[in-house]
Amino acid sequence: MEKVAYCPAGHSSNDFLYSDNKNFIYYGNCSLCTKERFIQEFKTWSSGNANIDKIIQESQVKSIYEMFHWIPYDNFQNIEHIADGGHGSVYSAKIKNGIKWQWNFIKQDWEYRFSSNIALKEIKNSRYDIAEFLKMIKIVNTYEYIANYYGISKNPSTQNFIFVMDLFNDDLHNYLTKTFWNLMWEEKLEILVSVTTGLEILHAKNLVHCALHSGNILNLASRGPNIYLDLCTLEDDLILNANEKNNKIYGSIPYIPPEVLRGSKFTMEGDIYSFGGIMYEVITAQRPFADQAHDTYLMIDICNGVRPKVPDFMLNWIPKWYLDLMYRCWSDDPSKRPTADELYNLFREISNNLFYYMMDNDVMRQFKIADENQNNTSKSQKQELFELFSHSNKLHPQSCYISRCIHTFHGMHDLLEEIKSGKSSDPNLLSIKFNTHNIDEEAEI
Incomplete structure (x- = not known):
């Protein structure tokens, strides 16, 4: 017979504290x-x-x-x-x-x-x-x-x-900046598995992150990358107001999906678009559109299908499978983007195969060749390429990777032609300067 423990208050280990847990x-x-x-x-x-x-x-x-x-x-x-x-x-x-x-x-x-x-x-x-x-x-x-x-x-x-x-050591952007040239595909995939695991958890709980970018992926030495929730909200709340259009949103333009820039509500599919920016950063150590002003003209480009470009010299370090998946995340059609669950399963499978050195299909051979190509690039060549890449992608003075108030195309409908013709100032460009010390910016940890 099971022995029952008691405390001085008379509680026993058979008492129930919660609906699904016994008292201990x-x-x-x-x-x-x-x-x-x-x-x-x-x-x-x-x-x-x-x-x-x-x-x-x-x-x-x-x-x-x-x-x-x-x-x-x-x-x-x-x-x-x-x-x-x-x-x-x-x-x-x-x-x-x-x-x-x-x-x-x-x-x-x-x-x-x-x-x-x-x-x-x-x-x-x-x-x-x-x-x-x-x-x-x-x-x-x-x-x-x-x-x-x-x-x-x-x-x-x-x-x-x-x-x-x-208290986290770093965000993902700073971590990649410091370690990029030493990261092989096994380490890169571990990062992506961690992020997609967190994203899968959020989506399974009916939560939409709404502000996923590398500044909100925080790195703790003992636990690896963790998603900081930031502007997270319930998808049910978004669905209830799905027919409403946003005049303004908060975010960083390079990570905001085109449908949201047009004025639609953020969805789980929007989180996947944002994740495409993280995939880009993992393979380039650069944030998307770092060399451009983050203004209404960039929003127009994004809505017209323009996506960040991977430097030619890096292409032989990146499997075609990976690039195809990244561009699926960036699809203009939200229904064509993979789910968080699909992304997790894909990265988990590739990561396991690399760990156990199972190179028995074309995709795994792509990863093997990519690692070999990076290993065969000398340290001096890497340094030269990195300096060239950093110079060509020098951070534009009017880029902004802190979430801020963005005027959507729905909100600027009557103003758009005047902005294009130069008759009116671009509110998205002005808000970058104004929000440098404005309390409506979103802090990155």
């Missing part, structure tokens, strides 16, 4: 005691926003694996500024003791976790809906390949809310 008791920890302790402490804190309080409290009652925490600002130590952006600023910090995890009924005190450095993202955009974003986070917060959020705080000086999350 071990080493002085009781999950029911933990739940009750959190409930007792509800009256000791408030974020100042009833909706946010409710979301945090529900998460602490539901499951120990999906908890958000209200973390008082004075719990943070060694706060150091990392970067400024549109929605706010990012800092690194440590938390005194860590984050509350479980109540120990023997010690009559909390046990803590996560005492290492964390990131604080202070939201300065007053129009940013914190409560809605927390609802999105709740859906996928425990999944690998998605950036984890541990709680929320508030800066007493500014009264701005702060997300407490993992």
Whole structure:
């Protein structure tokens, strides 16, 4: 007969805490005691926003694996500024003791976790809906390949809310810039498998990312690339308003699909178009359209089918299979783009075959030849090619890879001809200059 453990409060391991989890008791920890302790402490804190309080409290009652925490600002130590952006600023910090995890009924005190450095993202955009974003986070917060959020705080000086999350080493763009010439296809595919895994999770949960680009792929040494959620939203909300047109959107023009530039809602298929830009960056270490102004004229080109060009000297390092797949992601027809699930399965299969050296078909032979061609390029040749490529793709002063307010063609319908004729200024070009210090920009971590 199974032995039943009890805590001093009389809870047994046969008690149910959640609909699908039994109460557990071990080493002085009781999950029911933990739940009750959190409930007792509800009256000791408030974020100042009833909706946010409710979301945090529900998460602490539901499951120990999906908890958000209200973390008082004075719990943070060694706060150091990392970067400024549109929605706010990012800092690194440590938390005194860590984050509350479980109540120990023997010690009559909390046990803590996560005492290492964390990131604080202070939201300065007053129009940013914190409560809605927390609802999105709740859906996928425990999944690998998605950036984890541990709680929320508030800066007493500014009264701005702060997300407490993992501190990442780099974003994908900076990582590729540093490591590109040493990356072989096995490593490149591992990156793409990680990103498509995260994207597949989001889409399976009916979430659309809406702002997928290399600045929102964050790299943690122990876990590899993770997707930062950014402007993520439920597809059901988008479908309900599908017939409405957008006059303005937020994003970075090179990653925005043509249908959205025209004014349509963002969809899962739009995320796949954005992923095509990540595929391009993985094979070139350059962001799409880096050498062009990110203005209405670029939007016109994209809607007319223009896509980023891979340099000729790199073509023999890239399998034709890969290029064909990238251009499928960039299809002007959303229905012709692959799904996140299809992309994951394709990259996973190729990655496994490379790992086990299974070169028994044409596609795998393409990858083998591509690696051999890159290996056979001397270090001096690579350096010369890289300098040539970097010079020819020098970042245009009017390019912008931070998400910002973009006027769609639907919103500019009456103004478009005047822009083309030069009678009116291009609002998309002006907004780049204006938004350099505007709080409506989207920060990259």
